[in-house]
Amino acid sequence: MTVLDRDVTSPEGGAEESWEQWQRPGVNQFRHPHIMLPAAYQLLSTEVPEAVAELQALGATTHNMLAGAYDLPAIGGRLEGDERFDTLAARRPVIEAALGNTAAKTAGITVRRGVAVAGLLSDGGANRPRVTGVRTRDGESIAADLVIDAGGRNSPVATCSSTSALPPPLSLGTTPDSWLTAATSGRRTVRCPRSDRGRWNTTTASR
Ligand SMILES: Cc1cc2nc3c(=O)[nH]c(=O)nc-3n(C[C@H](O)[C@H](O)[C@H](O)COP(=O)(O)OP(=O)(O)OC[C@H]3O[C@@H](n4cnc5c(N)ncnc54)[C@H](O)[C@@H]3O)c2cc1C
Known part of the structure; x- marks a missing residue:
């Protein structure tokens, strides 16, 4: 798997360095605290426990989303199943540093920073063209069996489609x-x- 990100720099050092120094202009809300959605936390805990360990090593704190409301009569105390509201919180650069560090240590994943996607490659089929990779802003063609658009809410994929004879993505x-x-x-x-x-x-x- 190859992960492309147009932002150039990688996380360096620990939590404080990531918060103070890491520049991520591609993510507007980078210098914010974040609470991970519980479903994401459950998924990480099950599928990538080493990422949760990395998060905790960098200082992320775990808590239960309902815990602060257990004193309210309408909520009452903790019930069986409430563990599904367990999650963790950290500053966004810390979450990204932990996930980036985990990806960097995982065999089979290559993270390429400073590589901006500028277009999709397609096989040019007349009726149902198939995406076969991406073209970068520097003109490199990268072939892929599957392209996953994780470009966020301002993803350029809709524009890419119109310039590569592909139908627009479903919205x-x-x-x-x-x-x-x-x-x-x-x-x-x-x-x-x-x-x-x-x-x-x-x-x-x-x-
Ligand atoms: C102020 C604020 C606070 C938030 N707080 C929380 C919170 O507490 N908990 C929570 O769960 N969610 C929170 N969110 C929402 C959360 O940040 C987003 O849902 C999440 O970042 C979306 O992730 P994403 O990977 O889809 O996109 P993004 O995080 O936007 O990432 C997109 C990535 O794609 C890269 N990219 C973009 N275009 C290209 C290109 N052409 N080529 C290569 N790379 C490209 C960018 O550099 C970036 O790394 C918050 C959002 C905001 C605005």
């Missing part, structure tokens, strides 16, 4: 009826429409 969850938008930098109205109950708006503000 999931972006219709007004199914999508929740939120922002923690600046201020934005969040609309969570529900066709059966009408439209309701929430305004969030934070820095």
Whole structure:
């Protein structure tokens, strides 16, 4: 597996160095604290326990998402099954450093930083073209049996498709009826429409 990232630098040193020095312009929310979604934590614990060990070694703290509410009458004490709300929290550079370190130590994974994807390669089939790899901004062609787009919400894949004779990708969850938008930098109205109950708006503000 080859992982390409347009950001150039790798994590160096420990948690403090990652927080202070690591530059990741490709991720806007890089200098934020993050709470890993419990499902992601369960998946990592089961499938990549060494990543959880690396996270804890760098100072990530584990906790239960419900623990702070056990004193509330409506919640009550801990119940059987609540372990599915276990997760961990850390500063985002720390989470990324731990995952990056784990990937770097895993046989069969090559992480190439400073490589930006500029287009998709396809076999040019007239009716159903098949993606066969990617083209980088520097003009390198990298063949692949499977291409996974992990480019985030501003992924260039939709543009890539239009320049490589591929049909546009399916867009999931972006219709007004199914999508929740939120922002923690600046201020934005969040609309969570529900066709059966009408439209309701929430305004969030934070820095
Ligand atoms: C302020 C804020 C706080 C958040 N807090 C939490 C939280 O506490 N817990 C939580 O679970 N989630 C949180 N999220 C959401 C979480 O950060 C995102 O869901 C997550 O980062 C999405 O991951 P991703 O891998 O899809 O995309 P990203 O994290 O955006 O990663 C995309 C990657 O693709 C690379 N890339 C982009 N284009 C190219 C290209 N052309 N070629 C090569 N590489 C490219 C980028 O450099 C980057 O490394 C938060 C989001 C925000 C904005």
